[in-house]
Amino acid sequence: MARANREMGAAVAGIEGPEAANGREPAAAAGLRGFSREELHGLLADMLLYRRFEEKAEEAYAIGRIGGFCHLHIGQEGLAAGAIGPLRGDDLVITAYREHTQAIAKGIAPRAVMAELYGRATGCSGGRGGSMHLFDTTVGFYGGHGIVGGQIPLGAGLAWAIRYRGGDQICICFMGDAAVNQGAFLESLNMSAVWRLPVIYVVENNGYGMGTAFARVSATEMEARSGAYGIPAHTVDGQDVLETYRFFEELAGRVRGGAGPQFVNAITYRFRGHSMSDPVSGTYRSREEVESQVEERDPVAILRERLMEAGLLTRGELEALDAEARAACEDAAEFADASPLPDPATLYDHVYAEINPHGRLFLDGRPGAPTGGRARVDGGGRHG
């Protein structure tokens, strides 16, 4: 949620100016500049919610409540909070399959996300999508895509639609590091640059595509990938949520103002296996590597420690925020568990295009079909 939209107000926490008697601010406060105490607590609360949500999903998967694929975002929460947080409600986000926390960050309720993971009718995609296909256009969240790189041309299309309709929104198109080797990435960046589209391509660079290190499949650094199209490249530390937030707040403003497409290499790390069925470490990365990242580069711990050192967060406040996050996730799981499965009679809904009474697809601007006017382009025959 954008800072200006946060309910908590903008009272300044006393970190705007020099605090110490010697005129030098404490080291811990240095990175906090510009954020109010309420905003800092809000960002911590967001990340705690994302962490607890993923842990709950992990637990539900382990006991068979969630089926199919399930990719957790644990370790990468700084990007959901820091990149989506500064966006406006009507801005658009499209992403890959590691997207539970991004969906929540954009405004889908934890209940609707969890119910989707459970495959229930109350899920944000009606229980038809599951973990990889979370979707809710009413909050500007366009999925949830399981084909590596499949969302990139769609992201360009969303940005083109914004331009075509004369809007001033922007689109963030997330992808993993492995996606930049897909042909669709190159084509999309090219056309985005030619049309100067309002889109920010963000690579969540966790260093690996499944078990393959990026360095093994790239002859260049990540930052070099957008240069051929004249798209500016930026690098941000995704584990530092405050740096990430500030960076995206500024960049989103510039893109909204007409700066054209941007490419962001956001450095992060995945603390779990590629998916629920993969080991955390093993053949492609050592246990020591993972442990040192968890110990030193946990985005939740980094913010928490900074706030405590600066005297802006007490142990009691932390416990209260965490209890709230856990309660929201518990509630989401209970809601999902109690929700019905989709009605089998609706199996073919959203599969066939609807046509209007004139026998045309809804591409000609005519009013919609009368109620009950569902028809199939192929003239029927469910199995045709």
Ligand SMILES: Cc1ncc(C[n+]2csc(CCOP(=O)(O)OP(=O)(O)O)c2C)c(N)n1
């Ligand atoms: C076109 C395509 N090829 C291969 C796969 C199988 N696959 C699923 S995830 C994945 C790795 C993607 O890694 P990355 O883009 O870095 O995202 P991360 O999992 O690290 O978030 C691959 C190869 C796929 N889903 N789609």
Ligand SMILES: [Mg+2]
């Ligand atoms: Mg990756």
